[in-house]
Amino acid sequence: MIRDQSDQRTELERLAPELRRFARALVARDSGDPARDAEALTRDTLARAIRAERQGRARDPRVWLRATLMGLNRARLKARGAAATPAPGNAGPGVTDALSALPLDQREALLLVALEGFSYAEAAEALCVPRITVGARVARARLALETLLDAARTVDGRGKPSHPPHLRLIK
Numbered sequence: 001m002i003r004d005q006s007d008q009r010t011e012l013e014r015l016a017p018e019l020r021r022f023a024r025a026l027v028a029r030d031s032g033d034p035a036r037d038a039e040a041l042t043r044d045t046l047a048r049a050i051r052a053e054r055q056g057r058a059r060d061p062r063v064w065l066r067a068t069l070m071g072l073n074r075a076r077l078k079a080r081g082a083a084a085t086p087a088p089g090n091a092g093p094g095v096t097d098a099l100s101a102l103p104l105d106q107r108e109a110l111l112l113v114a115l116e117g118f119s120y121a122e123a124a125e126a127l128c129v130p131r132i133t134v135g136a137r138v139a140r141a142r143l144a145l146e147t148l149l150d151a152a153r154t155v156d157g158r159g160k161p162s163h164p165p166h167l168r169l170i171k
């Protein structure tokens with residue numbers, strides 16, 4: 001628990017870049033302007049953190065901030081009428097596109113564990129689900145990512161991955 005307001009501000013300043021990175025990854029392709037949405041989510045989350053600290057919040061700030069940001073993101077999607085699970089087949093060839101094609105619950109779990117370095121227990125606390133649920137979501141997300149990324153690779157007539165025409169293979 002952070003002791004006073006100056007400690008709280010220092011902690012929030014230290015955590016803000018991580019939170020902003022998480023927000024960008026979470027909303028990467030969910031809207032027309034993901035950078036603006038990520039910044040708004042980060043700002044709203046930090047504002048709530050300041051208000052909550054005045055009320056004596058005792059949870060781990062890393063976990064609490066991400067839980068709050070994910071809740072705000074779900075509310076944003078609901079208000080826009082956007083689906084939490086994108087339509088299949090939306091993924092392009094990149095990792096960001098493949099991540100965006102994952103159902104939101106899987107994307108959240110994977111980002112918490114793989115990007116943020118949370119343990120499964122910390123991710124479970126942030127997501128308000130049992131630890132085993134986090135494990136299942138991460139496993140499904142990894143499998144889906146592998147499938148999406150494999151499908152995005154082009155294959156030449158001999159069954160080998162093709163390379164962009166501007167690259168030359170040197171043996």
